[in-house]
Amino acid sequence: MAVTKKAEAVEKKKKKGGFRETVLLLVLGVGIALLLQAFVVGSFYIPSESMENTLLINDRVFVNKLAGKPERGDIVVFKGWNGEDTIKRVIGVGGDKVACCDSKKRITVNGTPLDESSYLYPDDFPSKERFSYTVPAGKLWLMGDHRSASADSRSHVNEPGGGFISEDAVIGTAVVRYWPLSRALIFQKPETFDKVK
Template sequence: MDTDAQFAQLPERDHSPEPVEGEEQGSRSAHVRGSSPLRALREWATGGGPLRRAVLLLACCMVFVLLVSSYLVQPFLIPSGSMENTLRIGDRVLVNKLAYRFGDTPRRGDVIVFDGTDSFVQDPPPENPVTAVIRKAGSSVGLMTPAGTDYVKRVVGIGGDRVTCCDKRGLLQVNGHPVLEDGYLHPGDAPSRVPFDIVVPEGKLWVMGDHRDDSRDSRDHLGEPGGGTVPVDRVIGRADWIGWPFGRIRSLPRTGAFDGVPAPGRGAAHGGMPHG
């Protein structure tokens, strides 16, 4: 048998590493590699027409806004008149969440937003989980009122301060120094119509509203656990700007009312007892 002739008639095998052109000629491994999840997702996102692309763009914008409001700046809708005239009902303040993240702490005069759980609110009311998610999403962009445990007030005393009211002139005193609050106190309000004398524990804050006659603040919680003071770690951020309405857009500068207040002395740290 002429074996050489038989082998000569067999077609030569193609040893080329490149697959033959055409859909039917491609190797199976090439098809598998081309059908990666990332490519499939890209094809789905770009192949659904304008409506699908618009929905995806909106979803990406919402995720971006939620990330910014969770870690950088969050709009906060003012629900009451307790901070008038500095802040009015319906104002959207922009809360700087990085203000106290890198070693800085709240200072006297700062306007802060904080979670009042266990200080201003001892038993938070229950909330439907679905409603809570909707409210949280809406409040994170300033479209809905914040949680019932969130408050905005002005820091009057920090850890170690002795805050008293009032002296013979009717002024608030911090560490024995009278504080002139004309720059932000609501016209016609007294610094406080309720006398008190409190030494602020370390790591806590004494806070009050600018509209003292219409503010439930540290004074109203003296007899409760915590004595009306707010833990520093419950502070959400510092209100630095008014972002809405358009005619009220401005920054909230620091007040100079507390510039002359001395550091807490030995007597201030140990000599006062809360009462009111």
């Protein structure tokens, strides 16, 4: 009889310990997920057609918040001109001379023409507006892949900041389009940017 009561007490203690462990692991898991979301990886929703066909409305991307300094060709999420999270492609970084257009209607960076056919929206043009700017140190020149539908650096040149975005405003670099699953894709920098010196 005494053995049975003792066994029951041990069993109750085990159940309490198991429940505590489960709660502790759950709290720890949520904490780690929140830390990852805040400092390492973020998920972002695409609200407009400005990055078509690379990103369509309602697509979702994961962004690496620890990717380091943005480079030409990267797709980045940043605090935009209106203070909202915005996604565009980096065309020029600090010190670059970004211009449009050369005799073949291509954007040039430091005099090197970009072949944007791998990401530019079909039958769209690199830019309707002609421009030539030198990107200040610590700033970025950003453009959408669907140029005729993108309010990007070109649209903000007459505002404070001259259309440039600070590198400090960048939240992270888009690394994968994960939704919808049928269009999942790991992003790679277009080769055309490798030719820019």
